[in-house]
Amino acid sequence: MTAAYVALEGGHVIEGRGRAPGTARGELVFTTAYTGYEESLTDPSYEEQILTFSYPLIGNYGVREERFEDDRVHPRAVLSRELTDDVADWLESEGVPAMDHLDTREVVTDIRDEGAMKCGIAVGEDVTEEDALAELEACKGMSEHTDIGAQVSVDEAEVHGAGNDGETVALVDCGAKGSIVSSLVERDAEVHVLPYDASVEDIESVDPDVLFISNGPGDPANYEQAVSLVEAFVEDTPVAGICLGQQIVARALGGTTEKMTFGHRGVNQPVLDLDSGRVVMTTQNHGYTVDEPGDALEVSQINVNDDTPEGLDGVEYDVLTRQYHPEANPGPQDTLDFFDDVLAMAGDRSQRAVPADD
Known part of the structure; x- marks a missing residue:
């Protein structure tokens, strides 16, 4: 199983299954939408954010380009309880790291308790917790993008x-x-x-x-x-x-x-x-x-x-x-x-x- 870690601003590191490789950093947010994952992933309003889907299964009706809101995926990374292969393959083709097999209820609870927070994510065959923590530290040093x-x-x-x-x-x-x-x-x-x-x-x-x-x-x-x-x-x-x-x-x-x-x-x-x-x-x-x-x-x-x-x-x-x-x-x-x-x-x-x- 491909390794995957997300390091939250409060110091909590969560392990999951890697679905699309890469590293990313950004503001961690969640959506409660249970349909429309194609539209959400191509919504420019998610630029520079790491998107958590609270609904447990994402991808159960495939990926169709006619539903896209823009010509590319905008979140920097994606977290889900379970991603289908269709969505995982799409995110990999877009160069967007993705992980699943984690308790998204825990992630959403953290966000609701602490607010939208900075985080780092690392997905790949040889990544470790330290790689995700390094992304988080780099994210902490970033100011908000003023020309987004x-x-x-x-x-x-x-x-x-x-x-x-x-x-x-x-x-x-x-x-x-x-x-x-x-x-x-x-x-x-x-x-x-x-x-x-x-x-x-x-x-x-x-x-x-x-x-x-x-x-x-x-x-x-x-x-x-x-x-x-x-x-x-x-x-x-x-x-x-x-x-x-x-x-x-x-x-x-x-x-x-x-x-x-x-x-x-x-x-x-x-x-x-x-x-x-x-x-x-x-x-x-x-x-x-x-x-x-x-x-x-x-x-x-x-x-x-x-x-x-x-x-x-x-x-x-x-x-x-x-x-x-x-x-x-x-x-x-x-x-x-x-x-x-x-x-x-x-x-x-x-x-x-x-x-x-x-």
């Missing part, structure tokens, strides 16, 4: 749904899932996907009906250019955001954000809409949240478990954001109407901009 957006964003502008008759969307790609783009295109939008550090002039050249800030990894405080774009356009252009996008919009409009203890990652997070009283189940993947929304935004939805803001609406501007992933993929489809609401908001603004006939 460069690793997950497009390098240059792309257009999806070219020629569609609906609204024009300028989507700032901070690590966007592919299904966010397709959800807009399916609603007849023409989506211009722009780099995370796009300039004001880049947005102006698109002349969008709505400025959309995507999901993505890391601390929203590190996305200063995206914050400045919201500041520059919010008075004249509707603004929408998902996940990291909600946090960026809040910071641009005077709000504050904070790191969570272990985040929300799974497909069964309950969200209460404060206006209707309706509770929906949502897909989530984030380690930061909005602390205070500021005076320009009001909280419209909250997480039932911990009361963190899940939806923000503009008080004086056309703004609509969600902390969860309304496109699901994987997960429940309770909130797909968010995209309809965003495009309706943009349509209302574009209609108001048209001079009335004399």
